[in-house]
Amino acid sequence: MDQRPPISRRNLILGTAAAFGVPAVLAACGGSEQPSPGAAATGGLGTVTLGSNASDEVPKKSLATVVGNFTQAGVRINTVDHNTFQENINRYLRGTPDDVFTWFAGYRMQFFAEQGLATDISDVWQEIGGDYTQAFKDASTGTDGKQYFIPFTYYPWAVFYRKSVWEEKGYEPPRTLDELTALAKRMRGDDLVPIAFADKDGWPAMGTFDIINMRTNGYDFHISLMAGKESWTDPRVKQVFDTWRGLLEYHQPASLGRTWQEAAQSLAQKKSGMYLLGMFVAQQFPEEDLDDLDFFTFPEINPAHGTDSIDAPIDGYMVSAKAKNVDGAKALVKHLAQASSQNVATELDPGTLAASSKADTSGYSALQKRGAELVSQASHIAQFLDRDTRPDFASTVMIPSLQSFIDKPGEVDSLLASIEQQKANIFR
Template sequence: MSDVESAGSGNNAGVSPTRRNVLRGVAGAAGVAMAGGLLAACGSDDDKKSSPSKSSGGTVGGTVTFGSNYSDAAPKAAFAALTQAAAASTKAQVKINTVDHNTFQQNITSYLQGTPDDLFTWFAGYRMQYFAAQGLAQPLDDVWEKIGGNFGDAAKKLSTGLDGHQYLVPLYNYPWVVFYNKSQFKAKGYSIPTTWDDYIALAKKMKGDGIVPIAFGDKDGWPALGTFDILNMRINGYDYHVKLMKHEIPWTDQGVHTVFQHWAEIMPYMQTGANGRIWQDAAKTLETKKAGMMFQGTNQVAAQYVSDKANLDDLDFFTFPAINPAYGQDYMDAPTDGFMLSKKAKNPDAAKAILEYIGTGQAESDFLKTDQWDVGLATGLQVPTYNAIQKKSVTEIAKCKAVAQFMDRDADPAMATAMISIIQKFIDDPSTGNIASLQKSAESQAKAIYS
């Protein structure tokens, strides 16, 4: 997911690293230097978008700086290997500036307006479109002329700005699903729930067995957005989700109220004290079998197992159970991550050559030899190294009639930030009266933001 930035306000600089940030990472290898200070500079810039420029292609020289939010040990190592290979292919040197994920998001606007790196890690869909529309990123149409054949229409659409130009080179996506340990389910005789009633019944059984039914940590704010998303899509459908994120449906709508009502129904089975717990600690309760299930992305839970050297072979998942038969299990969040070229890039030709390399099936295949939780987006990708989690991810994403990009990517950044606070207040008090009050607050803020 994830991915909330507070429109440059930087109000939460002290929050703990999240969204794929578990442990300190490893340094890069030859041709890749690791450095700090990614978000140190702030400044101002005009809002004019540049027209698509031509990349030089082929072999280029010089140094390309790369702003990265891959601060967890496992993705940091995979990213270092990817950029090392890109450096070897293009003969450019790559200098990676790594910042923990939350700080990266909270300061992204001021970072891009100040003295940004040439390239930076970011997210597909609305989040990409938002900064492209602000004139803070350069179009990559010329890069896509060379790599376009490697991706399907859906990937290209997710990489396209509101002006019709491409601004992102995608790398992977990953599903948000319900994780569990196979050995625990076998030992306890638990069955995979496919309906809401089955899910509640299983949670009750786990609680009776002295197990926390649903591991849950929301200190960083964004994890709970995923729970809202899946309940919303299960109850109201994908189109409703899209319209709500655009504020074409008011937050006071009965559909939103129904989402919160269902969430309140499972709150007694979710790990208490969630607002004071980071998701990594929640995942550890699943690893140690103190919890029976956890709803989050493979990019977090499976990566956490890898980082902790836990038994990844014991980890499995199922798609969130159906609630409204009209929508069944047709939709899920499956966020796409990739890379963008900053408006102020100092070495754009070399940076584009790096992106041209990254946008190949071979580059994705090499990356996925190190990455054991995401799935590649290049068409016809051959990845013999995929483990059971990755193979199942490909299958389950393909079953969906549509996939969302996560609330903090599909909505206006300011609205996503507002919803973090609102949902945390709901977690503290899921009463019906509070739900109505929080809906009114969300609608009031949405009117101000979207006007």
């Protein structure tokens, strides 16, 4: 299956959203440092520190369990709120970072490698490379041809719904934008919020922009736009926002004050009819309700592009350049690369899929099997807006711009002119 993310050959400048980032400050912002279950028996490699953004209950428990099976060294996990971790990562890595840290494939991985903030783990890849497809290796490779990243799990974005609600109401997955709009109108008439939506944290709306752009203008244009090679005042971009504006009336209101977890709860509680999000939405469902969760890929907008593209981000681990225990860190990421470790993770976290090609998928839930099938059938896989473009552009331009659009959707022309002007200053 084609999972190769777009690889940039240019340097990236990460704009930070906070004035701090060293571990002590990260902890003060919501982090918690705790040993893994096996940390007392440190083995022959001492103790490894792990900076983690897995702050939600399900992924936090999953990581602790996987790391608890690591016996070559003790591990201290420094868990930080996901958004805080991401916003402070640049100075964190330039300060006194943990030995290993959670991160993302694509541009974001390459940026740190190019800045000399990550350790080359090509020697680890010589041992574990046979467990991954070439696409996953490409996603882990810096612009210098060396490997800096261990893929752990990935997840597709799609439109999720509860089967029981749809069966009761007689809803069918829409195949076109017109059918989606008609379905949303019908749901509103049935006293449901048609589309659950939240953007308090800034990033969820990026997924909506991504899919409408890829459905309208195709994958190649989307990736070129993310690379700063297209104008944001192009009529094709305006069409994306015009289409989105037509759907906003069916979105859950007051979204800028709502977290994705809260929006997911409205779906779980059968108050909303559908929700465009990553498969990690499953984390917000009790185990007994997981079999009731299903999805469809966002419907066709432009027949020329059909439904051939999706977002399916890859999450994983890197070793910091300032790692104090390099041997222990490499041993830990090798452990995380094992199919057995990823099997544990995907069993505990129903919203993820294993990156290793040797992982046992026989125990996948029906939802996970459907997710893997969706990814395998897609012709183009994007990594997500804030991973496919310059980090400073994503954080300082796109987050406030998309939130501004959600707040005032009628002011598209001035908004796009502002984005284009800021893009020109950043993409030099």
